[in-house]
Amino acid sequence: MKKNVLIIGAGGVAQVVAHKCAQNNDVLGDIHIASRTLAKCQSIVDSVREKKALKTGGVIEAHQLDAMDVEATKALIRKTDAKIVINVGSAFLNMSVMSACIETGAAYIDTAIHEDPAKVCETPPWYANYEWKRREEAEKAGVTVILGAGFDPGVVNAYAKLAYDDYFDRIDSIDIIDINAGSHGRWFATNFDPEINFREFTGRVWSWQDSKWTENRMFEIGKEWDLPVVGTQKAYMTGHDEVHSISQILKVPNVRFWMGFGDHYINVFTVLNNLGLLSEKPVKTAEGLEVVPLKVVKAVLPDPGSLAPDYTGKTCIGDLVKGVKDGKEREVFIYNVADHKQAYEEVGSQGISYTAGVPAVAAALLIATGEWDVKKMANVEELPPRPFLDLLGRIGLPTRVREGDDDRAL
Structure with a gap:
């Protein structure tokens, strides 16, 4: 049925x-x-x-x-x-x-x-x-x-379970790496809802390390990763949904999430944040209007859906899993590469x-x-x-x- x-x-x-x-x-x-x-x-x-x-x-x-x-x-x-x-x-x-x-x-x-x-x-x-x-x-x-x-969360969780079931006797670490090597051609935009996007990065960065929660600041820890198709890319340790489930459900002692950011994004984000424009707390204007700065920023940025026609390049998202299989150390990267132009041609996004x-x-x-x-x-x-x-x-x-x-x- x-x-x-x-x-x-x-x-x-x-x-x-x-x-x-x-x-x-x-x-x-x-x-x-x-x-x-x-x-x-x-x-x-x-x-x-x-x-x-x-x-x-x-x-x-x-x-x-x-x-x-x-x-x-x-x-x-x-x-x-x-x-x-x-x-x-x-x-x-x-x-x-x-x-x-x-x-x-x-x-x-x-x-x-x-x-x-x-x-x-x-x-x-x-x-x-x-x-x-x-x-x-x-x-x-x-x-x-x-x-x-x-995808993350989602597919990367399935990658973790696949590694857990089929590739390892013991997993020591999972590093989830999310790289968008595409270009939308706009001066500045976010790839999904700006309000949700910015909220991810204005708070603390939580990772699961040595079987305990570890706190860092956004953009505090960066690392270069050599990845298929998209090559060497800089990514920063970021808090993300799947860290909070994989760490607890699969009992892996180290689970981290890394997202790629260009210098331009970081600069714009930092200025907006330092000015208080990414705050979710209401403020009053001189005219007595109550506004939420983050919602104003969202209103003036491009709708993420409008980026699709001009987007080119590829994404690479996957799990770098390290551990032991049959008494030997093992490292496996389970991943997907997607193409912006192909996505637009098929479904308009x-x-x-x-x-x-x-x-x-x-x-x-x-x-x-x-x-x-x-x-x-x-x-x-x-x-x-x-x-x-x-x-x-x-x-x-x-x-x-x-x-x-x-x-x-x-």
């Missing part, structure tokens, strides 16, 4: 999710897209129709929804008979949408950790602050809730959105076929990685494994 899908959100990632759901609507059934701005949802519907992305004849519709309103979200789930909800809206929506799913019985998928708009960089492990508190509730309701099923959106659809397909329909809450590293990674290879994000001079497809 087909499983109708409700997509929450209408940004660049939602564009990818809608196209990929359409390409697989023989399994997923009717597709519904909902956000506060109906016109954005309709634009995605139009894009899917223009590209003739629907694999078989079927429904694809736009809806207006305030997803913070749990009752309204429940009503839309019931109206559309959605069996799977893919939440790619703001990270502020997660708990509300999850509540609607648990109460209606629809499976829930998201691509990033929940955030409280009033709090930045809470105490780790982050998942324990919100999502994990609802494990028992989800299992009691028999509802599948898959957390962080984007840039590569960052593509890498986040395709895995969420793969998760939906695995729920629909039963392989990941676990009837409880799970992070990706708690689920079988092979079906996920094999499916990703077929629908647009192939995995490669580099060990020494050997570099091959998974």
Whole structure:
């Protein structure tokens, strides 16, 4: 039986999710897209129709929804008979949408950790602050809730579990490396929601080292990495969602996340931050208007979705895993390379959105076929990685494994 899908959100990632759901609507059934701005949802519907992305004849519709309103979200789930909800809206929506799913019985998928708009960089492990508190509730309701099923978090969690299952007897460290070697041609822009983007980097950097939480400042620790396709790239240790689940679930003593930043980004970020323009706290103007500086910055920056037509270059994201196998030290890099231009040609989005959106659809397909329909809450590293990674290879994000001079497809 087909499983109708409700997509929450209408940004660049939602564009990818809608196209990929359409390409697989023989399994997923009717597709519904909902956000506060109906016109954005309709634009995605139009894009899917223009590209003739629907694999078989079927429904694809736009809806207006305030997803913070749990009752309204429940009503839309019931109206559309959605069996799977893919939440790619703001990270502020997660708990509300999850509540609607648990109460209606629809499976829930998201691509990033929940955030409280009033709090930045809470105490780790982050998942324990919100999502994990609802494990028992989800299992009691028999509802599948898959957390962080984007790329990072998501695919990199599956890479970690693959390494844990197949490549190592003991893992000593996992370094997750995220490099965007592409160019969008704008003077300054962020690749996803500027508000969420900046909030990631204005707080403390938490990493898991020697089996304890370690705190650093943003851009304090940088390192050059020699990577496939994109070459030598500078990346900085950054706090990130998957560190907080992999470290606790797989019990690896060292888990770190590294993201590539150019000097120009760092300079602009530093000036904005030092001026207080990245603050989430309201301020009053001389005219008596109350504004949130971070929201003003978001309003004047380019919409990340608008970057797609001119984006060129590639991304490289993967896990560098070190440990022991059969009594010998081993080092393996499990990774994917994505192309911005190819992503735009296929689904009308840039590569960052593509890498986040395709895995969420793969998760939906695995729920629909039963392989990941676990009837409880799970992070990706708690689920079988092979079906996920094999499916990703077929629908647009192939995995490669580099060990020494050997570099091959998974």
